[in-house]
Amino acid sequence: MGTKRIRVSIVCHSGELSEKIRSGVCIDQGMCFVDTKLASESLYEFVARTLPAVVICEISGSVDIGVGRALRRVASSAAEYPFNLIYAVSHSSGNLIQDVYVDGVSNIILTSDDCKDIRTAISHAAAGQHHISPSVFRCLPDLHIRSFYSLLNGSTSRSLRLPEGSLSAREELVLKLIAYGFSTKEIAAEMRLSTKTVETYKSRGSDKLSLSSRASIVKYGASKGWFNIYQQQI
Numbered sequence: 001m002g003t004k005r006i007r008v009s010i011v012c013h014s015g016e017l018s019e020k021i022r023s024g025v026c027i028d029q030g031m032c033f034v035d036t037k038l039a040s041e042s043l044y045e046f047v048a049r050t051l052p053a054v055v056i057c058e059i060s061g062s063v064d065i066g067v068g069r070a071l072r073r074v075a076s077s078a079a080e081y082p083f084n085l086i087y088a089v090s091h092s093s094g095n096l097i098q099d100v101y102v103d104g105v106s107n108i109i110l111t112s113d114d115c116k117d118i119r120t121a122i123s124h125a126a127a128g129q130h131h132i133s134p135s136v137f138r139c140l141p142d143l144h145i146r147s148f149y150s151l152l153n154g155s156t157s158r159s160l161r162l163p164e165g166s167l168s169a170r171e172e173l174v175l176k177l178i179a180y181g182f183s184t185k186e187i188a189a190e191m192r193l194s195t196k197t198v199e200t201y202k203s204r205g206s207d208k209l210s211l212s213s214r215a216s217i218v219k220y221g222a223s224k225g226w227f228n229i230y231q232q233q234i
Contacts, residue, residue: 006031006126009050011043011067012058017088017111021056024115031122043067043074052083054125056118058111059089059096068100084125089136097136109133130215134181171205174198178214179221 008025010018018036025033034050041049055075057068071085086107087100100108107125109118113133124131167175170191177187184202188195211217 005029006053006122007034007051008032008054008056008122009034009036009046009052010056010058011037011046011071012056012088013060014058014111017058020111020115021118024118025122027115028119031119043070047071047074047081047083051081054086054122055083056086056088056109056122059087059100060093062096065096065100084128086121086125086131107131108136110135130213132215132218136181166208167205168201171201171208174201175205175209175211175217176221176226178202179218179226 008021008031010021012018022033025031034052037043037046047055055071057064057071059065059068068085068087074081075083075085084107086109088109088111089097089100090111097108107121107130109121109131110133113121113135117133117135121131121133173191174187177190178184184195184198187193188198191198206212206217209220211220
């Protein structure tokens with residue numbers, strides 16, 4: 001018997017996105033595209049008809065976040081139709097990404113991601129892993145790490161920093177920079193530390209807050225208002 005293929009279905013209003021995902025999935029022998037939700041059917045009927053392992057939900061407005069929440073309720077209540085959910089956010093709707101994080105979604109891609117990146121997200125979601133596309137972070141307001149580091153750590157902004165439990169100042173700063181998508185190498189260079197030391201701060205801070213992945217750090221940070229720093233710039 002062959003390996004069971006990952007069944008993928010879509011909830012979207014963009015024919016272009018549907019065709020992109022269809023064509024991208026079809027070239028992978030480990031996946032199969034099932035169908036797109038029909039306007040005439042409920043989310044429960046859609047899931048029961050397509051029996052997906054992964055559902056991709058397009059997010060282009062606040063109404064779509066409500067649809068995503070409804071899909072998550074279906075996933076949690078319909079044990080006979082288990083599936084995992086991916087949000088596909090358009091670049092023009094990057095302002096919604098913080099809302100998505102706060103909503104607790106662990107799998108996010110951009111609709112502009114290439115087919116290979118989308119397949120990777122599908123594989124991770126189907127395996128119960130978290131996946132946040134690196135391109136998602138580029139939708140956040142553009143700040144170079146140096147200006148961002150200064151804003152977080154400079155004397156004029158100390159009042160903006162809030163202690164997070166038992167975190168040390170450096171553990172907190174490292175986790176915030178990681179939440180914004182900066183790499184360990186970038187953080188080490190700006191803080192004038194070794195990458196090993198940065199990893200130690202990350203590990204200690206994550207352990208203190210019981211955060212097991214980058215996605216969980218991002219969600220925790222969003223819930224604590226870390227992303228609001230952009231709104232507090234002078």
